[in-house]
Amino acid sequence: MSTARLSLSRALRRDNLTMTAKLLVVVVLMGGFGYAMVPLYKSVCSALGINVLSLSELQNASESSPVKNTQVDTSRNVDIEFDANSRGPWEFHPAVRHLTVHPGQLTTVMYEFKNVQNRVMSAQAIPSYAPSQAQAHFTKLECFCFNEYTLQPGESKQWPVVFFVDPKLPKDVKTITLSYTFFEVAGKGDQKQAGAVVLAPKKL
Structure with missing residues (x-):
């Protein structure tokens, strides 16, 4: 290879390396500028008193806000009486006897049962309502009356x-x-032999 060709090849190689280095510098500068745009944008908005949220921020803000149950009728109250008159060799009663709720309001009440006998027993509860027309409008999502239970002595x-x-x-x-x-x-x-605890409704 002649000296002229060798010199030309070296010059082209230097030019290519120089161009590559320049392109890398441009890429780094553009990446840094794009990264700096977010805090810069927020700083400018804060200085000017502008409060602009992105779509994702709006969605996150909406998801973090408590969702109101629009099915609850807060203009109306209904008194709920819980009755459990035990007539058997066990203890059975609600944790509370009375609550006032709004229609549509989800409510939880605990019932307590104890087998005071010295033997194993299996039992199941059946609900009733007063007045009777209330049954169609009283929805239970969870209830011990859905299942049969076996309790050990003293459990x-x-x-x-x-x-x-x-x-x-x-x-x-x-x-x-x-x-x-x-x-x-x-x-x-x-x-x-089967026994029963009869829980009669209270007189209204």
Whole structure:
């Protein structure tokens, strides 16, 4: 290879390296400028008193805000009475006897049961309502009456009732009494004959 060609090849190589270095510098500067744009933008908006949120920020703000239950009728109250008159060899009662709720309001009440006998027992509860037309408007999402339970001697349980009153409840119904009949299931555990706890509704 002649000296002239060798010199030309070296010159082209230097030019290519120089161009590559310049392009790398431009890329780095552009990346740094783009990164600096966010705090710079926020600083300018803060200095000028401008409060502009991006779409994602608006969505996050909306998701973090508490969602109001528009189905709750806050203009109306309904008194709920919880009745549990035990007539058997066990203890059974609600944690509270009375609550005032709004139609559509989700509410949880605990019931407490204790097997005070010295034998195993199996039992299940059946709900009843007063007045009777309230049943169609009393929705239970969770209730111990959905299942049968077996309790050991002396065992205690706490069971939730999660419910809401339908806003379509007739306006003249202002009090609902929730009662239970708690049956001991025959032929299970050590039980020979079925017994019952009759929970009569309170007089309104």
